Amino acid sequence: MTASTRYRPLRIGPFVSETPVVLAPMAGITNAGFRRLCREQGAGFYVCEMITSRGLVEKNPLTRRMIAFSDDESPRSMQLYGVDPVAMGRAVRIVAEEGLADHVDMNFGCPVPKVTRKGGGAALPYKRRLFEAIVMAAVDNAGSIPVTVKMRIGIDDGRHTYLDAAQRAVGAGVAAVALHARTAAQRYSGTADWSAIARLRDAVPAEIPVLGNGDVFSAADALAMVDRTGCDGVVVGRGCLGRPWLFGDLEAAFAGRPLPEPPTLRQVAATMHRHAELLEEHMRTDADPTKGIRDMRKHVAWYLKGFPVGPEVRRRLGLINSVDELDELVSALDLDQRFPPEADGPRGRQGSPGRVVLPEHWLDDPDDVTVPLGAEMENSGG
Numbered sequence: 001m002t003a004s005t006r007y008r009p010l011r012i013g014p015f016v017s018e019t020p021v022v023l024a025p026m027a028g029i030t031n032a033g034f035r036r037l038c039r040e041q042g043a044g045f046y047v048c049e050m051i052t053s054r055g056l057v058e059k060n061p062l063t064r065r066m067i068a069f070s071d072d073e074s075p076r077s078m079q080l081y082g083v084d085p086v087a088m089g090r091a092v093r094i095v096a097e098e099g100l101a102d103h104v105d106m107n108f109g110c111p112v113p114k115v116t117r118k119g120g121g122a123a124l125p126y127k128r129r130l131f132e133a134i135v136m137a138a139v140d141n142a143g144s145i146p147v148t149v150k151m152r153i154g155i156d157d158g159r160h161t162y163l164d165a166a167q168r169a170v171g172a173g174v175a176a177v178a179l180h181a182r183t184a185a186q187r188y189s190g191t192a193d194w195s196a197i198a199r200l201r202d203a204v205p206a207e208i209p210v211l212g213n214g215d216v217f218s219a220a221d222a223l224a225m226v227d228r229t230g231c232d233g234v235v236v237g238r239g240c241l242g243r244p245w246l247f248g249d250l251e252a253a254f255a256g257r258p259l260p261e262p263p264t265l266r267q268v269a270a271t272m273h274r275h276a277e278l279l280e281e282h283m284r285t286d287a288d289p290t291k292g293i294r295d296m297r298k299h300v301a302w303y304l305k306g307f308p309v310g311p312e313v314r315r316r317l318g319l320i321n322s323v324d325e326l327d328e329l330v331s332a333l334d335l336d337q338r339f340p341p342e343a344d345g346p347r348g349r350q351g352s353p354g355r356v357v358l359p360e361h362w363l364d365d366p367d368d369v370t371v372p373l374g375a376e377m378e379n380s381g382g
């Protein structure tokens with residue numbers, strides 16, 4: 001059996017990607033410019049930054065600005081966050097009626113204390129009936145738009161919620177279930193437990209795609225995740241930070257083709273230039289013309305991880321205010337350098353595990369459907 005017959009295209013509702021890959025929603029990262037850069041490398045689903053149901057319902061101008069898709073983006077995947085079935089239903093109805101997106105993914109995986117403290121994100125699936133009501137409200141108002149959920153294993157090792165939550169989400173009519181195979185207590189630390197993805201694949205009806213997420217940093221990792229868990233697609237987050245060509249590697253690997261050579265620094269420089277241009281184009285406003293290039297600074301650090309650049313150049317790259325400045329600093333480097341093997345592996349958030357901060361009495365009654373107070377964030381972006 002060749003690789004290309006071993007791996008199947010990924011279907012989410014009516015949408016099909018020959019390469020079973022999803023760009024993970026990442027707040028502050030997966031804006032329209034970054035998604036376009038990734039789409040230029042390889043096929044897949046590319047999900048936007050998190051949008052809050054409240055921001056949509058209250059017509060928050062920042063939220064509206066964040067819902068930006070390129071003309072050629074298809075499907076337009078939007079991630080929504082919410083804790084209130086009524087607000088979520090109204091938000092999804094707005095998306096459907098105003099044609100704001102073609103696919104809605106729901107965030108039940110955020111481990112940030114400011115979110116879980118209020119009962120949102122990864123804290124929410126523990127309240128199983130409330131979780132179910134939110135998902136139902138989304139699906140019922142989505143019309144023909146497919147709705148998916150993205151969640152974690154549970155709150156901590158004593159409270160795994162993913163199997164129950166997946167059954168409820170499937171019962172509510174979701175088109176796919178994605179699992180970041182860590183608990184909220186793990187945050188981004190340690191390693192993802194892919195065996196949970198395999199258990200989820202076994203527990204969910206075969207016609208509902210299960211998407212595996214956590215620690216896919218290379219094409220080999222992606223194939224290994226599918227081989228070991230039987231999942232229908234992989235969701236890639238930190239692995240593509242400073243390495244958008246990973247999507248080209250993934251396309252080749254899933255099609256059974258040899259991987260492209262890793263880029264030289266000259267090719268990395270060209271990708272950084274393109275990325276900076278796209279961020280400028282998509283983020284600049286008259287009031288803040290350098291917003292895009294300032295956002296690029298963190299990406300430059302990821303791109304250059306492992307390259308011997310020197311502290312002074314790194315420092316100056318951290319202060320760039322234009323694409324020209326970026327190009328000038330980079331052009332002084334030895335551009336024929338090969339991609340350093342030590343640049344492989346994790347990047348972006350890692351951190352350490354910690355106790356999950358929850359609202360008082362949150363764990364007392366998993367069947368309580370009271371909407372947690374103050375957990376509806378107004379601002380989008382996570």
Ligand SMILES: Cc1cc2nc3c(=O)[nH]c(=O)nc-3n(C[C@H](O)[C@H](O)[C@H](O)COP(=O)(O)O)c2cc1C
Binds near residue numbers: 215382
């Ligand atoms: C900077 C950053 C922002 C993130 N923002 C979101 C978000 O808005 N919504 C979400 O569901 N997950 C978010 N995540 C989690 C990722 O989607 C993904 O589940 C996680 O990084 C694990 O995948 P990885 O090991 O491939 O990085 C974020 C992760 C990072 C690193």
